[in-house]
Amino acid sequence: MKAYQHSRNKVFLIQYHLVWCPKRRKPVLVGKVKKRLEQIIYQVADELGIKVLELAINPDHIHLFISAYPTIPVHKIVKRIKGRSSNILRKEFPELLRLPSL
Numbered sequence: 001m002k003a004y005q006h007s008r009n010k011v012f013l014i015q016y017h018l019v020w021c022p023k024r025r026k027p028v029l030v031g032k033v034k035k036r037l038e039q040i041i042y043q044v045a046d047e048l049g050i051k052v053l054e055l056a057i058n059p060d061h062i063h064l065f066i067s068a069y070p071t072i073p074v075h076k077i078v079k080r081i082k083g084r085s086s087n088i089l090r091k092e093f094p095e096l097l098r099l100p101s102l
Contacts, residue, residue, distance in 0.1 A: 051068075
């Protein structure tokens with residue numbers, strides 16, 4: 001049974017299943033890139049105050065199952081995770097710069 005979250009005047013259970021992939025499904029999420037991406041996702045989740053319930057990083061796509069507070073719109077969560085991870089990964093791994101987008 002799923003546990004509802006409580007705040008002072010709210011009871012909620014909001015969970016999102018997010019899936020995204022690199023441009024043209026290039027298999028670039030392997031090895032050190034995969035490990036660093038996982039660290040970045042957990043770091044951003046902590047900053048936003050969301051819980052990562054499940055994370056699966058495949059070479060050509062990502063499955064992310066999260067639980068969020070009702071005041072945080074899902075598009076801001078996705079924007080923050082994708083933007084930060086793309087920026088950091090491109091700085092740390094120059095071979096990703098040749099992709100049109102991550």
